Amino acid sequence: xxxxxxxxxxxxxxxxxxxxxxxxxxxxxxxxxxxxxxxxxxxxxxxxxxxxxxxxxxxxxxxxxxxxxxxxxxxxxxxxxxxxxxxxxxxxxxxxxxxxxxxxxxxxxxxxxxxxxxxxxxxxxxxxxxxxxxxxxxxxxxxxxxxxxxxxxxxxxxxxxxxxxxxxxxxxxxxxxxxxxxxxxxxxxxxxxxxxxxxxxxxxxxxxxxxxxxxxxxxxxxxxxxxxxxxxxxxxxxxxxxxxxxxxxxxxxxxxxxxxxxxxxxxxxxxxxxxxxxxxxxxxxxxxxxxxxxxxxxxxxxxxxxxxxxxxxxxxxxxxxxxxxxxxxxxxxxxxxxxxxxxxxxxxxxxxxxxxxxxxxxxxxxxxxxxxxxxxxxxxxxxxxxxxxxxxxxxxxxxxxx
Numbered sequence: 001x002x003x004x005x006x007x008x009x010x011x012x013x014x015x016x017x018x019x020x021x022x023x024x025x026x027x028x029x030x031x032x033x034x035x036x037x038x039x040x041x042x043x044x045x046x047x048x049x050x051x052x053x054x055x056x057x058x059x060x061x062x063x064x065x066x067x068x069x070x071x072x073x074x075x076x077x078x079x080x081x082x083x084x085x086x087x088x089x090x091x092x093x094x095x096x097x098x099x100x101x102x103x104x105x106x107x108x109x110x111x112x113x114x115x116x117x118x119x120x121x122x123x124x125x126x127x128x129x130x131x132x133x134x135x136x137x138x139x140x141x142x143x144x145x146x147x148x149x150x151x152x153x154x155x156x157x158x159x160x161x162x163x164x165x166x167x168x169x170x171x172x173x174x175x176x177x178x179x180x181x182x183x184x185x186x187x188x189x190x191x192x193x194x195x196x197x198x199x200x201x202x203x204x205x206x207x208x209x210x211x212x213x214x215x216x217x218x219x220x221x222x223x224x225x226x227x228x229x230x231x232x233x234x235x236x237x238x239x240x241x242x243x244x245x246x247x248x249x250x251x252x253x254x255x256x257x258x259x260x261x262x263x264x265x266x267x268x269x270x271x272x273x274x275x276x277x278x279x280x281x282x283x284x285x286x287x288x289x290x291x292x293x294x295x296x297x298x299x300x301x302x303x304x305x306x307x308x309x310x311x312x313x314x315x316x317x318x319x320x321x322x323x324x325x326x327x328x329x330x331x332x333x334x335x336x337x338x339x340x341x342x343x344x345x346x347x348x349x350x351x352x353x354x355x356x357x358x359x360x361x362x363x364x365x366x367x368x369x370x371x372x373x374x375x376x377x378x379x380x381x382x383x384x385x386x387x388x389x390x391x392x393x394x395x396x397x398x399x400x401x402x
Contacts, residue, residue: 037400051093051107055207065172071098072204073390095212103201103209108182133158133173140180143189146255146288150274157189160203163400172248178206184281192287194252196245197277198268211270213277214240216338216353230356236399238269239339239354240270243393246330258284258326260311264353283309286315291325298322303381312381329383335370336380354396363399 051326056073058064058077093105132153141149141157149157160172179185185208188200198211219234259266261283268279278284285293296315299320300306306313306322310333314324341352354367370388 005126019296041158049068049269051092051207055205058205060167063174065168065175066204066207067202068098068204068207068209072207093207097366098201098209101201102212103208104198105209106184106210108178108206109183130155130158131188137176137180141186141190144183144186144285144289146286147190149190161189161200175203175205177229179203179208180281185283187284191253195280196248196252205360213270213279214277215265215279216267216269217264219269219353227358228358229358232356234273235353236396237273238276240333240393240396241269241274241401242267243331243336245276245278246334247389253286256287256330258287258311259310259330259333260285260290260329262310262337264338266384267338287326304379306358312379314381327383328382331384331389332371332373332380335384336366336372338369340371360399363395366395 033066047372052072055064055069059069059073061398093107095102095104097103134151137154138159141147141154158173158176183201188208188210190195191197192200198213198399200213201209203209212267216238219231219238249259258259259278259281263280266280267276269276290311293308294306294311298306300315300322301320303313303315306315306324308326310328311326312328313322313326315321316323326399337352339352339354341355342350354363366388370384372382373384373388374380374382376382
């Protein structure tokens with residue numbers, strides 16, 4: 001009887017260990033699939049094919065118009081499109097060559113800001129006339145970008161850019177209205193003449209194509225222990241270009257444009273390493289609009305409750321309301337998240353673009369001052385000063401001449 005009991009216990013223990021290993025293996029596989037899907041480590045071209053099929057069906061039914069439609073729906077074009085691996089822009093669907101230009105095809109990415117309401121997907125009937133539609137566009141631009149455009153610009157934006165396919169004017173207005181839901185599309189249209197963002201090549205329904213650049217993350221790795229002099233030189237040069245770019249965002253417009261979602265993959269550089277642009281404009285807003293978002297009067301218990309992504313603010317601890325504008329600036333965010341890297345407990349855990357074995361100690365000190373100008377505990381909520389910017393810029397330019 002005891003032998004049988006010992007045998008049963010032994011069998012049960014073996015079976016339990018076997019099941020634990022199986023469950024652990026299944027959980028690991030599920031975890032890997034989730035990570036691959038979430039971070040787009042691999043992609044399947046079927047995704048782009050299905051998206052093109054959907055757009056082309058809408059085009060065939062007369063519900064989508066735009067300069068991309070006719071060419072995109074040719075059989076030979078679909079097979080030349082490819083999806084992205086390691087591409088972090090969630091609204092970037094696939095890439096391809098368009099009119100001898102390498103482009104990125106994107107879909108609309110709806111805002112998640114509670115106090116920044118979306119436009120209705122269906123255009124209101126009362127705005128079906130040309131004059132009323134132009135007024136609607138002017139009001140939309142004023143609300144989302146705090147810019148008053150004239151009647152000529154409103155009229156221009158009421159049409160699909162570069163559209164030569166004709167079709168129903170009402171359908172075109174519906175398509176324009178759909179595109180106006182997208183913060184990036186509006187920014188690309190409004191600021192096209194400044195050449196600070198990727199060029200908009202055209203649209204088809206809810207799809208639009210923009211100039212493709214190289215994300216600066218291709219010049220950066222988690223491990224920089226074996227960094228070559230050539231790679232270090234490229235990263236320093238790109239960093240100087242980013243500083244120039246941030247200055248243009250402040251100087252070229254009536255008010256500074258805030259980058260409220262700063263990631264390494266959101267900065268792109270041209271092949272000749274002569275120009276940097278910001279790739280994901282979903283969270284790019286004029287300062288007054290960013291201030292409106294962080295000072296919306298919502299309830300808060302701590303300062304982080306009033307932050308809008310990387311645009312940080314303060315909670316009024318007396319009233320428990322978010323009543324203050326953005327406290328930091330673009331330079332502080334870029335120094336913290338791009339140049340310096342991920343810092344925890346005062347130590348750099350994941351090095352940024354300018355941190356590695358070749359980083360001079362003096363540069364590291366300037367970067368730390370740039371990322372946290374007042375030396376406050378936790379995330380910085382102070383703007384980086386012009387003096388710090390000047391010191392950093394001078395030091396980096398000096399490095400490029402060595």
